[in-house]
Every structure is written in C-alpha cells, then in structure tokens.
Amino acid sequence: MAVAESEFPLVSRRRRRLSGRRVASALAPYALLAPAAAIIGAVLGYPLYLLVRLSFEKYGLFELVRHHGTWVGLGNYRKIFHDSQFWHVVLRTVVFTAVNVTLTMVLGTAIALLIARLGRFMRLLLTTALVLVWATPVVVAVNIWRWMVDYEFGVANWTLTKLHFGNFVHHDWFASSLSGFGVITAVIVWGAIPFVAITVYAGLSQVPQELIEAAQIDGARAWNVFREVTLPLLKPIFIILASLSIIWDFQVFNQVWIMLGERPSPDYYLMSIYAFVESFRINEYGLGSAIAVVMVAMMMVATLVYIRQMVKTGEVR
Amino acid sequence: MSSVAPIAPVPVAPTTARPAAVARRRLRRGHVARRVGINLLGLAVFTVMIFPVYWMVATAFKPGRNIQDYKPHWFPAPATLSNFTNAVHRPYFWTDVKNSLIIVSFVVVLSLTVAFLAALALSRFRFYGRTAFIFLILGTLMVPLAALIIPLYITLSRVHLINTLTGVIAMYMTFVLPFSVWTLQGFMRGVPRELEEAAMVDGSTRFGAFVRILLPLVAPGLVATSIFAFIQAWNEFIIAYVFLHDGSKQTITVWLASFTNLHGTDWGPLMAGATLTALPVVVFFVLIQRRIAFGLTAGAVRG
Numbered sequence: 035m036a037v038a039e040s041e042f043p044l045v046s047r048r049r050r051r052l053s054g055r056r057v058a059s060a061l062a063p064y065a066l067l068a069p070a071a072a073i074i075g076a077v078l079g080y081p082l083y084l085l086v087r088l089s090f091e092k093y094g095l096f097e098l099v100r101h102h103g104t105w106v107g108l109g110n111y112r113k114i115f116h117d118s119q120f121w122h123v124v125l126r127t128v129v130f131t132a133v134n135v136t137l138t139m140v141l142g143t144a145i146a147l148l149i150a151r152l153g154r155f156m157r158l159l160l161t162t163a164l165v166l167v168w169a170t171p172v173v174v175a176v177n178i179w180r181w182m183v184d185y186e187f188g189v190a191n192w193t194l195t196k197l198h199f200g201n202f203v204h205h206d207w208f209a210s211s212l213s214g215f216g217v218i219t220a221v222i223v224w225g226a227i228p229f230v231a232i233t234v235y236a237g238l239s240q241v242p243q244e245l246i247e248a249a250q251i252d253g254a255r256a257w258n259v260f261r262e263v264t265l266p267l268l269k270p271i272f273i274i275l276a277s278l279s280i281i282w283d284f285q286v287f288n289q290v291w292i293m294l295g296e297r298p299s300p301d302y303y304l305m306s307i308y309a310f311v312e313s314f315r316i317n318e319y320g321l322g323s324a325i326a327v328v329m330v331a332m333m334m335v336a337t338l339v340y341i342r343q344m345v346k347t348g349e350v351r
Numbered sequence: 352m353s354s355v356a357p358i359a360p361v362p363v364a365p366t367t368a369r370p371a372a373v374a375r376r377r378l379r380r381g382h383v384a385r386r387v388g389i390n391l392l393g394l395a396v397f398t399v400m401i402f403p404v405y406w407m408v409a410t411a412f413k414p415g416r417n418i419q420d421y422k423p424h425w426f427p428a429p430a431t432l433s434n435f436t437n438a439v440h441r442p443y444f445w446t447d448v449k450n451s452l453i454i455v456s457f458v459v460v461l462s463l464t465v466a467f468l469a470a471l472a473l474s475r476f477r478f479y480g481r482t483a484f485i486f487l488i489l490g491t492l493m494v495p496l497a498a499l500i501i502p503l504y505i506t507l508s509r510v511h512l513i514n515t516l517t518g519v520i521a522m523y524m525t526f527v528l529p530f531s532v533w534t535l536q537g538f539m540r541g542v543p544r545e546l547e548e549a550a551m552v553d554g555s556t557r558f559g560a561f562v563r564i565l566l567p568l569v570a571p572g573l574v575a576t577s578i579f580a581f582i583q584a585w586n587e588f589i590i591a592y593v594f595l596h597d598g599s600k601q602t603i604t605v606w607l608a609s610f611t612n613l614h615g616t617d618w619g620p621l622m623a624g625a626t627l628t629a630l631p632v633v634v635f636f637v638l639i640q641r642r643i644a645f646g647l648t649a650g651a652v653r654g
Binding site for chain 1: 386389390392393394396397400401403404406407410418419420421422423465466468469471472473475476478480481484486487488489490491492493494495496497498499500501502503504505506508509521522524525528529532582585586588589593604607608611616618621622625628629632633636637
C-alpha cells in the first residue's frame with residue numbers, strides 16, 4: 035500500500051512530462067505549416083475574398099483613386115446576366131474548352147499508343163521532340179505560331195497553297211474568329227499534347243503485359259484490347275489529365291491576348307479575356323469581378339473532380 | 352468478345368515443312384511492313400511536333416531578305432547572327448533579363464523555404480487539419496490568374512506596390528507556392544520513414560536523422576522543384592504585363608511583346624529573342640523532366 039502510494043506521484047510526474055513533449059510534437063506540424071498558410075492566406079485567400087466583395091460593388095476609376103467601392107448588391111450580376119454578350123462569351127468559353135480538351139486528350143493518347151509501338155530510335159526521337167515542345171514557354175510558342183500563320187510571309191499560307199488546299203496567298207487567319215480560334219487551338223493543343231502523351235505512355239508501361247496478351251489470345255483486336263483492358267486500367271490517369279486540361283484550357287488568356295496583338299475584338303472574348311477587358315480597359319472592376327466569380331464557380335466543378343480522383347488513387351493521404 | 356475471330360496464330364501441326372516456312376515468312380514480312388509503317392507515322396508526328404521549334408531557331412539565324420520572302424527558305428543558309436545582335440541591343444533587354452532573374456530568384460528561394468517546412472509537416476506528421484490543408488493546396492488550382500489579378504491590382508494599388516518588383520514577387524507566390532508544397536511533399540513521401548526511425552533507434556536525434564537521412568535523399572526532389580518553380584516564374588506573363596508599366600521594370604516575357612508595333616512585327620529579331628527566352632527554360636526542363644512529369648498525376652496507376 036505504502037509503496038503504491040509513494041509511486042503514484044512519480045507516475046503522474048512522468049505522465050506530465052511525457053504529455054508536455056507530446057504537446058510540443060503535436061504543435062510542431064502547425065508551426066511548420068504556419069508560414070505557408072500565412073502566405074497563401076495573404077496572396078490567395080484575401081484576394082479571393084476581395085474579389086467576391088468587389089463583385090457586389092461599383093468600383094470604377096473614381097473608386098480606385100478613392101480606394102473605396104460603393105455597395106450595389108447584386109447589381110453587377112443582374113447586369114451581366116441580362117447581357118447577351120456575357121452568355122455568348124460563356125458559351126464560347128465552354129465550347130472552346132471542350133474542343134481543346136477533347137483534341138488534347140485524343141491526340142495525346144494516340145501519340146502515347148504510337149510511342150509504345152515505335153522502335154527504340156524513333157521512340158527516343160519523338161520523346162525528345164515532345165519534351166522540347168513541352169519546355170517551350172507559352173509566350174514563345176504563341177509568337178512562333180503567330181509567325182507561322184503571318185499573312186505575308188507565313189510558312190502556313192505558302193504550304194497550304196502549294197498543297198492545293200486553295201489560294202492562301204495573303205490569307206488573314208484572324209479575319210474570321212472561327213479560323214482565328216483554329217490557330218489558337220492549334221497552339222494550345224500542340225503545347226498540351228506532350229504532357230498528356232508522356233503521362234499516358236508512362237501509364238501504359240505499367241499495364242501488366244500478361245493482361246494484354248491474354249486478351250489477344252482470346253482473340254481481341256487492337257481496338258478491343260484498348261477499350262476493354264487498357265482504358266479501364268488507365269481510367270484514373272485519364273480523369274486526372276482531363277480535369278487538369280479543363281482547368282488549364284478554361285482559363286486560357288495569354289494565347290488569345292498575345293496572338294491578337296493585345297487588342298482582341300469582342301469576337302475573341304473568352305471569360306478570362308472578358309473579365310480582364312471589363313476591369314483593365316473599361317475600368318469597371320466590379321463588373322469584371324462578377325464575371326471572374328462566375329468563372330471561379332465554374333472552375334470549381336472541374337477541380338472537385340480532380341481532387342476526388344486524387345483522393346481515390348490515394349494521393350491524398 | 353467471343354464473336355471476334357481469333358487473329359493469333361493457332362498452333363497447328365504442320366503437314367509439311369515448306370508451307371509453314373512460307374507462312375512464317377509471310378507473317379514476318381507483314382510484321383516488318385507494319386513496323387516500318389508505324390515508324391514512318393512516328394516520323395511524321397515527330398516532324399509536325401518539332402517543326403514550330405525548328406522554325407523559330409531557323410528564322411532566328413536567317414538574314415532579313417530570306418525571312419521576308421513569300422517562298423519559305425527551309426534552311427538558315429546563309430546563316431547570320433544579326434538577329435541576335437539586334438534583339439540583344441534593343442532597349443531594356445539586359446535590364447529585363449536582370450528583372451526576371453531577380454524576381455525568379457526571390458520567388459524560388461522564398462517559396463522553396465516555406466514549402467519545404469510545409470511539406471515536412473504534411474509528409475512526416477499526422478495531425479488534425481492535415482487533409483483540409485491538402486485540399487486547400489489542390490483547391491488553389493481552381494483560381495484562374497486572370498480572375499485573381501483584379502483584386503490583386505486593387506490591393507497593390509492601395510499599398511503602392513504597383514510597378515515594383517516586390518509586388519510581382521508576392522503575386523508569383525500565388526501559383527508557385529502551392530505547387531512547390533504539393534510536389535515536395537510527394538518527393539518526401541517517397542523517402543521511407545523507416546530510414547529515419549532506424550537512425551533514431553541507432554541513437555541519432557530527430558534533427559540528426561533529418562539532416563543525415565532525409566535531407567540527402569530528398570535533395571534531388573528539392574532541386575527539381577526549384578527548377579520547376581524557376582520555369583513557372585520565368586514564363587509568367589499576365590501579372591508582369593499588368594503590374595509593371597515601365598520598360599525598365601518589365602520581365603523578359605513582356606519584353607518579347609515589344610517587337611510588334613503598329614507597323615508590324617520584326618520577325619527575325621523576335622525569333623532570336625524568343626530563342627533566347629526559351630533557352631534557359633529548355634535546358635532546365637530537359638534536366639528535370641523525368642522527375643517532375645508525374646508530380647501532378649503520380650501513383651494514379653499502380654500496375
């Protein structure tokens with residue numbers, strides 16, 4: 035009894051010391067995260083909050099100088115939702131994103147399948163080209179394509195004329211927004227293919243060869259092997275690549291802006307361009323913010339799909 | 352699937368040796384033709400993909416009269432360096448390269464230091480709010496820069512940081528930092544915890560185990576992440592374009608826009624400038640490509 039009693043405070047002292055250390059190690063991760071959290075809060079969190087607040091305010095040049103907006107409630111949203119141009123831009127952005135993502139995914143996957151079947155030398159050659167394209171900065175890529183489709187001395191017009199696709203002498207690709215977007219899509223898809231192709235190719239090399247052989251012995255043709263074996267196995271990769279492509283293509287700005295000499299006509303407005311022009315050209319920061327908020331809300335859907343897939347594949351643990 | 356006729360050769364006992372040999376030869380010939388066809392297709396894809404890059408470099412080395420010709424000159428012969436000298440001697444080239452380097456160095460050092468600590472917490476500790484923080488990091492993807500730029504402009508104009516490199520450095524953190532945290536924690540998770548634990552059992556302190564075991568093993572990941580952060584910051588356009596007004600304060604990507612004026616574009620010098628802008632990125636990118644390629648998708652397929 036006496037022994038037990040004398041032991042009691044000792045145990046509790048040890049426990050107290052232990053828990054003190056436990057508190058320290060429980061706080062350690064928060065201390066390590068604090069700087070990152072603070073910076074993200076300051077440069078992302080606060081601006082996001084401000085973006086939402088601005089979308090409820092009238093904020094023009096006068097307010098910019100005064101550093102203070104005027105609350106207008108849902109006024110900005112009412113304005114854009116009743117603006118037919120806004121809906122045109124939304125529709126154009128959605129179609130533009132869909133076309134770019136589809137082309138990127140289909141061509142990227144096709145090239146990945148091609149790489150897997152190439153001889154060693156051609157494979158090295160093609161992967162090197164893909165890496166070079168991947169490394170090309172967007173601003174540089176846009177300028178290269180702008181030069182290739184130049185109406186006077188562009189290599190595209192000469193080649194297309196020589197190949198008898200019609201008379202492209204002094205053809206202006208940006209006269210019609212459809213062919214203009216064609217060029218912009220070419221830049222984007224060309225630049226995005228490497229990431230998709232190389233990632234899918236890496237995924238392909240992880241598909242167990244026995245599964246494919248088994249399907250072939252069962253008599254499956256190449257297309258069926260792809261559809262029944264490869265595709266289901268690579269589904270997680272495809273979902274992640276597709277949602278990343280949606281996220282990137284939906285917010286395209288530089289390609290349009292630089293391609294059209296920093297003065298795109300309204301036919302070329304995508305949501306990002308529209309929000310930018312409303313804010314920085316027309317100085318209606320409130321209206322621009324409302325457009326941007328709608329854009330962020332639409333992006334959220336694609337991001338959620340991406341995050342969900344990352345959780346499923348165990349990347350978020 | 353059962354309706355599909357079997358295409359794989361079914362092993363049938365050959366009646367004589369000759370037909371079997373012929374069949375085998377025919378099969379091999381078909382195989383060779385297929386392989387040649389596939390490799391030719393590969394060559395075609397290679398040509399299409401590489402051509403724009405080739406065309407930039409080729410144009411950069413061509414004399415003006417060969418650039419401004421309706422009929423394209425496929426090879427830069429005769430070659431000249433005059434486009435490069437022209438580009439380099441344009442106003443603000445060196446100043447803007449310097450600005451880019453200053454911005455990029457600050458962004459890389461700052462974001463890597465902070466991201467390293469955060470990645471350490473995410474990969475080595477389990478704690479309340481960890482998953483939430485990871486979601487936050489991935490969620491930053493959904494914020495387009497073109498949207499963020501409006502409130503950033505308003506904020507920076509309040510604190511008078513428009514037209515300063517400091518403001519741009521702060522804004523580059525918006526996309527470089529989350530990316531660095533995510534990539535680094537991926538690299539750190541690749542280093543088994545057991546190694547550090549073994550060192551600690553052998554009498555090393557937690558810090559000692561960290562310095563001697565984790566740091567060397569994660570060093571390649573640190574290098575790769577810094578290079579990728581470098582590339583992201585070097586390539587950025589819209590923020591620098593909006594926030595830096597003076598020619599002497601701009602970055603190299605904005606400088607590239609100065610080749611186009613109302614009279615048209617100076618293609619030769621522009622392509623030379625573009626080549627110079629792309630060069631450091633390409634060199635770095637080729638160095639790290641293998642490591643970083645799967646940062647955003649890693650582990651999505653486990654065979």
